[in-house]
Amino acid sequence: MSRGHFITLEGGEGAGKSTQIKRLASALEGSGIKVVATREPGGAPGAEEIRNLLVNGNTDRWAPMAEVLLHTAARAEHLDKTVMPALKNGAWVISDRFSDSTMAYQGYGHGVDKGVIENIYRDVFGDFKPDLTLIIDISPGVGLSRAGTRNQGEDRYERMGDDFHQRLRDGFLEIAKADSKRCVIINGELDEDGVFAAIKDAVTEKLGVKI
Numbered sequence: 655m656s657r658g659h660f661i662t663l664e665g666g667e668g669a670g671k672s673t674q675i676k677r678l679a680s681a682l683e684g685s686g687i688k689v690v691a692t693r694e695p696g697g698a699p700g701a702e703e704i705r706n707l708l709v710n711g712n713t714d715r716w717a718p719m720a721e722v723l724l725h726t727a728a729r730a731e732h733l734d735k736t737v738m739p740a741l742k743n744g745a746w747v748i749s750d751r752f753s754d755s756t757m758a759y760q761g762y763g764h765g766v767d768k769g770v771i772e773n774i775y776r777d778v779f780g781d782f783k784p785d786l787t788l789i790i791d792i793s794p795g796v797g798l799s800r801a802g803t804r805n806q807g808e809d810r811y812e813r814m815g816d817d818f819h820q821r822l823r824d825g826f827l828e829i830a831k832a833d834s835k836r837c838v839i840i841n842g843e844l845d846e847d848g849v850f851a852a853i854k855d856a857v858t859e860k861l862g863v864k865i
């Protein structure tokens with residue numbers, strides 16, 4: 655069985671990641687592809703427990719480096735229990751956030767040394783990388799007002815302030831520019847159909863699959 659593809663969706667709060675993952679998963683399934691949709695932090699039972707520690711509570715409850723390590727611990731569990739088995743099984747795995755969020759939120763957002771974040775990733779996960787990363791770009795004002803209507807708690811990062819969210823956006827755009835082979839920037843301010851059309855184009859162009 656050939657290894658499946660690993661696609662990640664990234665972007666700030668309310669960019670439309672969860673909405674577009676549902677659409678992408680059903681379009682791929684409609685083309686006969688086996689899909690596992692998952693998320694970070696989380697995506698495996700132990701990783702979901704760590705998620706609760708990260709997305710709830712006071713904004714200053716963790717030292718920034720502790721956040722990096724908690725996200726990394728959750729990711730180790732997620733890869734071991736969910737992502738790797740699914741890829742080996744030939745499924746396509748679509749993850750709502752992955753390591754670029756750690757660089758954007760803890761590196762660009764909280765100011766943790768970016769080299770340290772890169773080294774931790776490489777020491778723990780080696781060369782493993784997504785095959786395609788869709789970075790949904792949106793102004794923080796539009797994203798946060800959308801996320802506000804989503805309203806299901808889990809808003810610790812949403813409460814981190816306007817400057818933080820602007821640094822995230824800038825960070826995601828820099829990450830995308832530095833790795834343009836893997837990353838595609840998607841304009842998240844289009845309507846849902848427009849965003850999805852851009853996502854389908856990116857999947858076709860980068861992974862050679864027409865959906």
Ligand SMILES: Nc1ncnc2c1ncn2[C@@H]1O[C@H](COP(=O)(O)OP(=O)(O)OP(=O)(O)O)[C@@H](O)[C@H]1O
Nearest residue numbers: 666667668669670671672673800801804844845846
């Ligand atoms: N292109 C769009 N135009 C307008 N509204 C949208 C669009 N995409 C999603 N929405 C709406 O915005 C809200 C946030 O979308 P969604 O939950 O998909 O974002 P997200 O990136 O997953 O957010 P979070 O980071 O908070 O998980 C939802 O209410 C959704 O219906």
Ligand SMILES: [Mg+2]
Nearest residue numbers: 671672673750
């Ligand atoms: Mg979401």
